[in-house]
Amino acid sequence: MDQLVTLDALALSASIRSKEISCREVMQAYLDHIEKINPLVNAIVSLRPAEELLGEAKRADQLLAQGMYLGWMHGMPQAPKDLASCRGIPTSKGSPLSSLKPDLNDAICVARVREAGAIFIGKTNVSEFGLGSNSYNPVFGVTRNAYDTSRIAGGSSGGAGAALAMRMLPVADGSDMMGSLRNPAAFNNVYGFRPTQGRVPYGAGGELFLQQLSTEGPMGRTVADVARLFATQAGYDHHCPMSGDTDVTGDAGQLERDFKGARIGWLGNYDGYLPIEEDVMALCEAALSDFTDLGCKVEQCQPDYPMEKLWETWLVHRHWLVGGNLGACFADPAQRGLLKPEAQWEVESGLHLTAADIFRASAARSDWYRAIHKLFEQYDYLLLPSAQMFPFDTATKWPRKVAGREMDTYHRWMEVVIGPTLAGLPAMSVPVGFGTNGLPMGMQIIGPARDDLGVLQLAHALEGLRPWASQAPLAVARGI
Template identity: 45%
Template sequence: MAQHGDADILDLDATELRALLKARTLSSEELMRLTLGRIAALNGTLNALVSLKDGDALLAEARAFDNTPHDGALAGLPICIKDMVNAKGFPTTKGSPALAGTIAQADDLIVARMRAAGVIVIGKSNVPEFALGSHTFNPVFGATRNPYDPRVSCGGSSGGAAVALATRMVPIADGSDMMGSLRNPAGWNNVYGMRPSWGRVPAEPAGDTFLHSLSTEGPMARSPADLALLLSVMAGPDPRQPFGLGGVDADLTCPSPDDIRIGWMGDWGGAFPMEDGILQICETACRRLAEIGARVEDVAAPFSRDALWDSWTTLRSWKMASTLSALREDPATRDQLKPEVVWEIERGRALGAGDVHAASVIRSDWFRTAADLFDRYDALVLPTAQVWPFPMDWNWPRSVAGVEMDTYHRWMEVTIPASLAGLPAVAMPAGFGANGLPMGIQLIGRKGSDQRLLEIAALYHRHTRWPQERPPHLPPA
């Protein structure tokens, strides 16, 4: 039925696959069979996907789809769900032995929206324990390896999703981002990841829905068009929650390059240590935007690096303590938590109301400062990481460019400006270093400018196409 070779089918973007499925020139069963073949060939080495559903059951689900109308925006597409999110009938371990074996009894909101749009959930994507740290390893499923060099990290916490995308195990994937968890693995795996404006994709309507606004779910894909497709399904307010933004349009219109103003922020005026080669490759990516016709300017550091860090670590630890303290207090689970989890909980529990308020004031000051910058620029650009993918046997980099790291996440400090202010950011492939490893740039916009960022990213993709031009070297499916 398909009009392409088998390998070509898996190389197609989600938007292209959806068109073939809708036209019935490709069957969902055929796509699923190829998907399962690719997973069988690669996942044993890379360990990107976990808790996979039985293959025969998935093929039966795909055949059932082939006998129904193709109405949903994602109908017939296979997808993995990040193992921080509940998908009914699948385990939700969050990479922790404290939760191993926990079977989700219902879909979380974003999974329900994706299922309503027609996806076929094939399994979960691997994460660091409780998604803490940008290196995907945990004591339940083990480590996920980078497809460009299995000896190094794939990043995290959406590392399994990024690897599955890069290797064509899935055409789209969900992720989540607190401190770069969508952006760093996208950059390290030569794919796209989007942290939407906070509130664009509602969190699960459980527990507190007012106070904690650092993390958000978002889409990952191999093109901005696919980001927009998945985000159009995930986004939109939930009436059970007090904050929310409207949806986005799945159809992107590339803007005129002459209308695009880009601010290159580099290493924040020397404040963020960077390994050799990262700034240069990211500057080259900015030049591609300039070559297309955008106006690109250097931007001096607009805010205190120390103030951003102090605000971020206070609010993050406060969030972690409120979320995970029950596991720390339970004798059955307290000794099953990794040291970084314990550190966040204990630090957060030691904070007072005045500490949290002071951190929120700094956050507010930064939001206002950023808003003024966006009067001059459509987007600000930073690297997606301060280091290249590091060896698998490291827990985290202890130093960056000769500067000692004082916490397990300090090396990801470059992601804080967008996260702290709840700003949208699209991670885009920037190219490859002399080491053969990928790096990315963050395209950061004013809150609410998600559509505009996606359109700029689509223009960039049209002239670069890094995921398509330089995929990992893979055996045939």
């Protein structure tokens, strides 16, 4: 295995800019590595022809020789999530209903990465239309976990998480509605950051005002890499009226902060409300001592809010938004049959909602935000597990039980992630080690609205104590 692929994104960037290594060398190393590793996990899809990519890398070298440096991602291989448009590559969304013609335009976050100099090699695999935290679909199949290929990689950014862990990408993008940046990060021992709602412009195209649950964001093997990619993605764009600016610059020095005396609230399993596997809780609870070692004061806390009501609120919002996005497909009997049953259920449930239902759910969501804001009057940051269970077998589409409790929907097993989403808060999944089964797990660091920098700083401080993400999967460690 070429050691170039093991470099973190910022180290790779510095080596390219100083001309220690050429962009063509980097591209060849990644393509060779992908050829060996990708069949194990099926993370990268729609891979472009090698000759085209090597030609683009050669042109990137020529630009450098002429003194033209495009940005920190100059010549760096990238593969956007297969929900985001990328000029020249099809966006399948994991569905046979999608056109396989190459896109003509970039999504905003993709365009910003392109402007920073990246070369797009293909896409990363997703769950069908991004629905569900298991990245399988009828177009490309299932993505497997980097640490145990018999298990799932999570989703819907599962391809991104597995590709990043397997060193097939130096840094990766994803999107997060129901933990789709956080869950794959936890399952693949990397960092996944869901920013404050609006910090990364979403789209463009389509409906601009109501889609306020999902956001795009970065993933990386170091917090510094995540911060740098986030700084590239984030910032106002006039195509997205709900977008806003950010104070994260991506400079390494900006991440340094003393957390002595910081107040941390541990939400745990919401006082027994959430079923969470015992070993998951044990890992997260053991990690609390790391925050204490940083000088933080950690206390158990609970929001003053009925958690079952939060789930009901979530269902209304999700049915409404998914139904709006896929309603036309569902209305056509020929297309409906090509939607997975879980997608059909979402749309059909949305058809029964009234305007009053949606308003009540929005009011309940507002109450949830106020309850969380009340906690932030007492605590600087909050902690939650990133998932309720470890990655399960790829033959299972979704688990019917978690910690002995029945799951009544295909996504209830990831209920732990909906709180930050509904409140629009920044939340980052940080690795907390490996269970007795050898599988990785993560924990969410949640900050108050717009404190994206603080969340990144706390994650960076924790990384200094416990650099779990440096422990590569066995296939990578053996140099396969």
